Amino acid sequence: MTVEVAAPRGGPERVRAGIVILPDQRWSAAAGRWRRAEEYGFAHAWTYDHLGWRDLVDGPWFDAVPTLSAAAGVTSRIRLGTMVASPNFRHPAHFAREVTALDDICGGRLTIGVGGGGVAGFDNTVLGGEALAPRERVDRFTEFLEVLDPLLRGEPVTYRGRYYTAVDARGTPGCVQAPRVPLVLAALGPRSMRLVARFGAGWVTTVGRMESLEDWWRAAAGSVARFEDVVSAAGRDPSTVDRYVSLDSAPVYSLSSAGYYAEAVGRAAACGFTDVLSHWPRASSWYAGDEAVLEEVAGGVLPTLGG
Template sequence: MRVGVVILPMDSWADAAHRWQAVEELGFDSAWTYDHVSWRTLSDSPWFSTFPTLTAAACHTSRIRLGTLVTSPNFRHPVLTAKDAIALDDISRGRFTLGIGAGSTGAGDATVLGGPPLTARQRADRFAEYAELLDHLLTNPVTNHQGEHYSAIDARTIPGCVQLPRLPLAVAAAGPRGFGLAARYGAAWVTQGPADWTRVSTNDECVQHIREHTTRLTEACARIGRPATDLSRMFMPTPVSCPNPLSSVNAFLRLAEAAAAAHVTDLIVHWPRTNGVYAAAPDILEKIAVRLPDLR
């Protein structure tokens, strides 16, 4: 199992740079950040833009994979998303993964560009078009597209990706259409586990949820003749999907073992904050890092 770390883009680069470097120096496999304008209970706190943050991280690291968890159509047009992703793929020398999802309605920035809220079906339609257009933009030098949600007129994405045939997409999906998109376009599938915000699920409940969704992903892959083993399976716990995995080293190891049994290939935790959401002891990642060889 690989282990990655999410660093929320809340601090100035002068204060944040050492965290990205520490993730690499401690031996973790990847480092990620959210792609939002603002986020939930932290909406009135500082929040820096995602792609410049990852560009700086690429310049201060040399080994770890970097990426977004996740970029969405809520405020990103596919053409500009593709251009930024190609630039990051170049700057990182082929270490960038673009995580994509349909876009949360509860994060606080779903309607930041105006317009009425979309229905679940409209959001699914938009995400399907977003993923398909991104795939085309990232694999072709010139794209023309006229769809329900997006247009692209002679959109040039030259020189293209460092990683061929294109940089990898990590697709966050939970519904039937989302699993189909992950099967068709994803190098990885992303899950946050159970999403019942009225309570915290147990590790057993979380693992059962992931198992059920993995089965549906496997079925989606089979429908298009793709081996499900082609996709990595990434699990990023939320405060409700399971008990806090950073409350102790043992808590982390219990979740990692359970997740591995559900065929998770990448466990993604959050850099510990001093208080509030994702709070944990400041040295917990250093303690976990000692056990990374055992996890692998």
């Protein structure tokens, strides 16, 4: 089955497939997943950036940066990244150093997904802070990017904002990739979408939680249309921005069957997305599924994508 469709609004005819591997296993077990992600033919592989996540906070959980460093050592071609890095507990000056090191370690295969930080949850409270209002989260997100962007380009930064301060921070030697590591920004509303127009190589959305699958796909198509309108109004050509969607925010898990996965990829392409994200099947709880389906997708669907 070849997943090629006529896409509206100048969207892509083919999509790249990515896999998200939760950092919930010791490396002795997790390393095999990252190797297989590359062997299966995924275009990119990601991990969550949280201090703890939902009801998995009491189970095994490992940091994104060393996880990606280790993943770089067991892969050679696949792009690697955070989906998404969180300002809830990261400072952009320190994170820039981590990103620069990661890009060097993986030989320029790094993409950094970054968002405004979750509205609620463990990351908001574990360091003694309080959850910010939506407008404040976007304000903080703006400051985070205004410090991170020049540092990743190798430029020194002095910055004093409401949320972040940097005094003669250094970005040397800069990233392997020029002018810097690409940033994929999570955005649902127009203010965050304008940040994508300003800083992003890509945009990622979860669309939102809905009970009806058909409602979710209609919302997905609408989100692409709104994104293109906002980016165009900001003076940037939307076709220069990659568009990622997390298929698993829909009411049906994307890897419930190979047939459904192929259908979901085709529908994402028809909406105008360039990239799709699925989660590695887990034994239970979130993203519970069968790795046999993943193998079937790798053998029968991924080779048709052309990404």
